[in-house]
Amino acid sequence: PKENDIFILEPVLRRASAAITFYLNEEDHRLYSEKLYRLAMEAVDNASSRELKDVWFSIAASASSACKDLGKLAGLVEGKANIKGFELNQDQRWDAINSLAVAGFRGAGGFIRNELKRDPGDKGLKEAFAATVAMPENKKTHWELFAEGKQHSLDYLRSGMAHFFSRKQKEQLREFAGLFFESIEGIFRDRNRKYAEDFFESLFPRVYVEKGLVENIDRLLAKELPTLLREFLLEEKDELERSLKILEKFSSS
Secondary structure, eight states: OOOOOHHHHHHHHHHHHHHHHHHSOHHHHHHHHHHHHHHHHHHHHHOSSHHHHHHHHHHHHHHHTTOSOOHHHHHHHHTSSOBTTBOOOHHHHHHHHHHHHHTTOTTHHHHHHHHHHHSOSHHHHHHHHHHHHHSSTTHHHHHHHHHHOOSSOHHHHHHHHTTSOOSTTTTTTHHHHHHHHHHHHHHHHHSOHHHHHHHHHHHSOTTOOSHHHHHHHHHHHTSOOOHHHHHHHHHHHHHHHHHHHHHHHHHHO
């Protein structure tokens, strides 16, 4: 990677990362996530400035959850690996831990507990909760927590909601995609508007770029729904249908 203009580099990398996440089939998603992760980690090593290293590390952390060999990322968190001119700041440490949690990396739970000791404030508590939710374990317990929405503040719950679904875990989380459509109407009818909006935005199962998701949306749209919920569903349907067309084009090329 030779581009040194952050204002050019960052948006290009973000678009590439989004394309890999949403528009590739499973095999290609794993393949290109691995390639992007290795490219980004190499660029962190070689980038000429801290700002460039930060951009590349963000991409590496994002791509890493779909990868198999995460030893270097874990090593950076533990302090067993070093990159000249680059030490993880607190946000980057949580990003790395979250990615390790999504990947089901052995020891991720210990990383979360240890990091919370380093960062015990309100932000650290929410980051630790988000990483815990991101782990493959205890998804049912967390889903029930979000559906009830009573034990914690919305701000705290939202931090976890945003990390519930991931492309890496999509096959094991299919039941929760179904639960979303079973529960969302009641959420919009029974909870306040802000809670319903955040629940929908964070937990709509958009990792499933599949015709079955369109069919689930259509079944809901056939019912009498709160106006805001209908608007949200129509927006997601439009985006999903665009994504399906792109996915079909990539698959046939």
